[in-house]
Amino acid sequence: MLAPQIAIVLVFFYWPAVQTLVQSVFIQDAFGGSLQFVGLENFEMLFADELYLNSFRVTAIFSVAVTLIGLVASLTLAYFADRAIRGAIAFRTLLIVPYAVAPAIVGVLWVFLFSPSLGVVSHWLRHVGVQWNHLLDGNHAMILVIIAAVWKQISYNFIFFLAGLQSIPKSLIEAAALDGAGAWRTFRSVIFPLLSPTTFFLLVINVVYAFFDTFAIIDTATGGGPAKATEILVYKVFYDGFKALDLGSSAAQSVILMSIVIVLTVVQFRYIERRVNY
Amino acid sequence: MNASVPTHLPSWPRGALSAAVATAALVLAMPASAQTEIQWWHSMTSANNDRVNALAEGFNKSQSEYRVVPIYKGGYAESMTAGIAAFRAGNAPHIIQIFEVGTATMMSAKGAIVPVEKLMKDAGLKFDRQAYVPAVAGYYTTSDGQMLSFPFNSSTTVFYYNKDAFAKAGIDKVPQTWPEVAAAAGKLKASGFACAYTTSFPSWVHLESFSAWHNVPFATEQNGFGGPNARLTIDTPLHERHLNNLAQWARDGWFQYAGRGAEGDSKFASGECAMGTASSAAYANIKRNAEFDFGIARLPYYSDVQGAPQNTVIGGASLWVMAGRPAAEYKGVARFFEFLSSPENQAAWHQGTGYLPLTLAAYELTKQSGFYEKNPGTDISVEQMIVKTTDKSRGIRLGNFLQIRDVNHEEMESLFAGKQTAKQALQKMTTRGNDLLARFERTARN
Numbered sequence: 118m119l120a121p122q123i124a125i126v127l128v129f130f131y132w133p134a135v136q137t138l139v140q141s142v143f144i145q146d147a148f149g150g151s152l153q154f155v156g157l158e159n160f161e162m163l164f165a166d167e168l169y170l171n172s173f174r175v176t177a178i179f180s181v182a183v184t185l186i187g188l189v190a191s192l193t194l195a196y197f198a199d200r201a202i203r204g205a206i207a208f209r210t211l212l213i214v215p216y217a218v219a220p221a222i223v224g225v226l227w228v229f230l231f232s233p234s235l236g237v238v239s240h241w242l243r244h245v246g247v248q249w250n251h252l253l254d255g256n257h258a259m260i261l262v263i264i265a266a267v268w269k270q271i272s273y274n275f276i277f278f279l280a281g282l283q284s285i286p287k288s289l290i291e292a293a294a295l296d297g298a299g300a301w302r303t304f305r306s307v308i309f310p311l312l313s314p315t316t317f318f319l320l321v322i323n324v325v326y327a328f329f330d331t332f333a334i335i336d337t338a339t340g341g342g343p344a345k346a347t348e349i350l351v352y353k354v355f356y357d358g359f360k361a362l363d364l365g366s367s368a369a370q371s372v373i374l375m376s377i378v379i380v381l382t383v384v385q386f387r388y389i390e391r392r393v394n395y
Numbered sequence: 396m397n398a399s400v401p402t403h404l405p406s407w408p409r410g411a412l413s414a415a416v417a418t419a420a421l422v423l424a425m426p427a428s429a430q431t432e433i434q435w436w437h438s439m440t441s442a443n444n445d446r447v448n449a450l451a452e453g454f455n456k457s458q459s460e461y462r463v464v465p466i467y468k469g470g471y472a473e474s475m476t477a478g479i480a481a482f483r484a485g486n487a488p489h490i491i492q493i494f495e496v497g498t499a500t501m502m503s504a505k506g507a508i509v510p511v512e513k514l515m516k517d518a519g520l521k522f523d524r525q526a527y528v529p530a531v532a533g534y535y536t537t538s539d540g541q542m543l544s545f546p547f548n549s550s551t552t553v554f555y556y557n558k559d560a561f562a563k564a565g566i567d568k569v570p571q572t573w574p575e576v577a578a579a580a581g582k583l584k585a586s587g588f589a590c591a592y593t594t595s596f597p598s599w600v601h602l603e604s605f606s607a608w609h610n611v612p613f614a615t616e617q618n619g620f621g622g623p624n625a626r627l628t629i630d631t632p633l634h635e636r637h638l639n640n641l642a643q644w645a646r647d648g649w650f651q652y653a654g655r656g657a658e659g660d661s662k663f664a665s666g667e668c669a670m671g672t673a674s675s676a677a678y679a680n681i682k683r684n685a686e687f688d689f690g691i692a693r694l695p696y697y698s699d700v701q702g703a704p705q706n707t708v709i710g711g712a713s714l715w716v717m718a719g720r721p722a723a724e725y726k727g728v729a730r731f732f733e734f735l736s737s738p739e740n741q742a743a744w745h746q747g748t749g750y751l752p753l754t755l756a757a758y759e760l761t762k763q764s765g766f767y768e769k770n771p772g773t774d775i776s777v778e779q780m781i782v783k784t785t786d787k788s789r790g791i792r793l794g795n796f797l798q799i800r801d802v803n804h805e806e807m808e809s810l811f812a813g814k815q816t817a818k819q820a821l822q823k824m825t826t827r828g829n830d831l832l833a834r835f836e837r838t839a840r841n
Contacts, residue, residue: 147479150505
């Protein structure tokens with residue numbers, strides 16, 4: 118009975134992974150006609166490139182911001198949705214809708230809102246004295262892709278947080294209230310610790326999301342620009358592989374990215390999971 | 396937790412895409428009984444997509460042996476990636492439209508393509524090199540004179556201006572040179588225009604076409620025509636002067652950077668910017684959307700540079716014939732190309748889209764029909780291109796050109812954001828571009 122599962126895992130996960138490892142030590146033309154073994158040269162070239170090293174910094178800022186803001190915002194929303202009595206269903210449905218929007222469309226949508234000359238948001242910003250221009254200002258571009266990426270993921274986080282909140286026994290919260298705990302104290306000492314399995318799960322999911330699933334948003338919103346200000350690692354993998362047709366370098370970057378995620382996941386399970394109470 | 400998600404990204408086209416392509420091919424092949432199907436992958440959208448379909452339909456009605464099936468495959472980069480993946484999976488389409496920056500890659504892939512000249516000769520059809528507009532066909536021709544791909548939609552860089560805005564600002568002479576553009580920009584700004592000037596495709600207009608227009612080289616080896624060992628030659632005082640001016644105008648609020656692609660077109664067409672440099676093929680779109688009177692003029696230049704103005708370079712795309720299909724099917728492709736190059740079809744395409752005419756006969760036909768008098772400015776692009784080209788102006792054909800353009804855009808963005816000087820930008824463009832050229836040289840099979 119295990120055979121089909123194993124076959125799927127082999128074909129869809131191990132075979133491509135091995136292909137990537139193989140391709141990362143070759144350079145070839147786009148059509149695959151001239152295959153040259155170059156050893157670790159693709160990797161050496163990447164680490165000699167200060168722009169690639171800068172991409173690590175960009176990725177770190179982007180991933181930390183997307184994960185943190187995404188988790189805090191959705192937990193806040195879920196907390197209030199859980200307490201809401203009237204219109205709770207409508208409120209929840211509205212919060213879940215963004216998850217159904219394709220990432221590329223999310224990018225276009227936010228670019229439109231923030232368009233320097235036509236956008237509604239940039240119009241408001243002008244009134245408060247901010248000359249918004251994500252086409253040239255790297256910080257503006259970064260803020261734009263973070264907002265778009267967070268917005269897209271909030272729904273997902275929200276569903277899990279809400280489910281987590283609803284599974285907390287009411288008796289515990291009532292007990293806390295009887296002991297004289299205020300809302301904040303109850304949240305910090307009772308609710309948040311009980312939510313920790315959900316939070317941990319979402320932390321892992323959100324880090325992976327920020328690392329890998331955001332390149333469509335970046336592609337349509339900024340194209341990695343201006344001047345590489347929003348070029349995260351996975352976007353460069355996509356660009357070099359699918360646009361520039363440089364499979365050797367793209368494969369080498371995938372291998373690096375794979376190592377990073379393995380390390381991150383091990384760290385998360387080793388150190389953070391210890392603090393989780395199931 | 397699934398840490399291996401990203402690892403199959405680079406090899407994705409081989410598996411998933413080829414499967415999709417195979418399925419698509421099966422589905423498409425089914426209704427064909429007696430007719431031979433010719434697949435044509437293209438990247439034309441909206442009005443031009445309709446024209447592509449109309450061309451295929453016209454050909455299909457003109458004979459009964461072959462049926463051309465146009466398939467929209469996404470933007471230029473996506474469609475090229477898909478075509479290469481299909482070829483690697485042994486399932487290439489017959490015809491694929493490839494943008495000009497992909498030309499060097501296609502040319503170095505000797506076994507993957509069928510040269511158009513060979514295709515026509517094998518099919519027993521007449522092929523006359525002299526019939527084609529030299530500056531257009533020359534771009535797709537090898538150094539020994541063989542035309543490799545069929546130039547389909549070629550455009551060049553021109554200057555658009557808002558006549559109503561000019562009248563309001565009291566400008567009575569259309570700017571011919573960059574200093575005149577600056578003078579006009581000052582007046583437009585004073586008359587209340589927030590954006591006097593913008594541009595589409597900054598690297599194409601302000602570095603590539605700019606070089607040819609001033610008859611200075613963009614790269615060695617005749618801008619890459621001579622072989623894959625070309626290197627960039629844009630770190631010059633002339634290029635520095637021009638980028639410096641653009642950066643100064645950006646600081647003065649005259650010039651607005653619109654993005655790396657065709658975004659400048661809509662900034663001009665919406666009336667937001669009063670002057671714009673863009674592709675001649677933006678004409679149809681601007682004409683449909685602009686609620687003001689506009690004019691087209693030649694690309695501005697610096698009049699003190701000797702040999703300027705020379706000619707501008709082409710952009711756009713050409714049709715490549717992919718190898719590996721049964722021999723009989725290529726006869727249909729050749730017949731289709733013959734149909735496409737007829738003066739009537741060419742003239743209609745040129746007049747409807749703003750793309751350059753491919754043959755001299757189509758240009759003559761358009762001229763005789765009085766089209767240029769009725770639509771003043773539409774002949775500007777042809778005039779810019781129809782002169783005798785030099786080794787420096789014939790065009791720019793470099794490997795890894797897509798990345799080189801993006802490098803140029805990145806460095807220009809840093810320049811316009813005030814983070815570096817024009818000199819620094821050009822130096823970085825040259826070093827980074829040359830690294831990309833060196834990498835291409837190693838894999839090019841010439």
